[in-house]
Amino acid sequence: MKLNHLLRGTFVVLLAAMFIGFVSSCSSDDDDNPVNGAGKQHKVVFKAIASSGSNIDVAVYGIDGNPTTASSLSGETWSSPEITSEKGAYGANVAVNAIGASASSTLKVQIWVDGELKKEGTSSGQYLSASASYTF
Template sequence: MNKFSKFLFMGLALGLTVFSSCKDDDDNSPSGSHKVVFKAIGSANVDISMAVYTDGAGKNESFTSLSGSTWTSQEYIVPSSAQVVSFGANAMGPADNSTLVAEIWVDGEKKIENKSTGKILSASATYSFKK
């Protein structure tokens, strides 16, 4: 029984050492994937009407009948098999200097944005995971 207790203690100590030495990683996304958020941001009184995205791995989603000057998607988990993500939004502005910005956020960082200017606004952005 004494050998068993020593063996159990050594196993527990080794397990705790390995467990405590592992890097603490706050990224809860599945291995080899990315957390992606799409944003459309209009200037004052811009009315966003539609947004669409594709992840390059076959997933597409359209959002219609939108209103307001800003829109943010839910957070999507994009698989590592996707090489690019694309996003676009359409809106109407009250003046020739109205703007609409399309942004793509990957793993909490803004990776790309593109801007459209005018009364009829269409902004799009594409981000490639493979550099």
């Protein structure tokens, strides 16, 4: 059980660093012109799919620097509620942690924007941590 707490703590720290780095890189952008659809609202859903017998434990997801943590999860699949981004939002991030049934287990995370799959991240092994980022 201590290993699970250690993994969760490490996962949360890494995720926080990812979101801080993402926001920092966005704040140094002096270009006020929207690029690649960043000037409009988007409907975003985050998903995770683990291999058979695996157990999804925690997910951290959000748009720009506004992360949400879903903890004490269970099962082989997870999906966030649909989030509508603000106009001018820069991007979306997701990271999910799971315990696999064996060393050959897999975990896939997805970012869906306006009904289209835009980005995937994968992980394999017994202790799974997958992440993905997408810029609008």
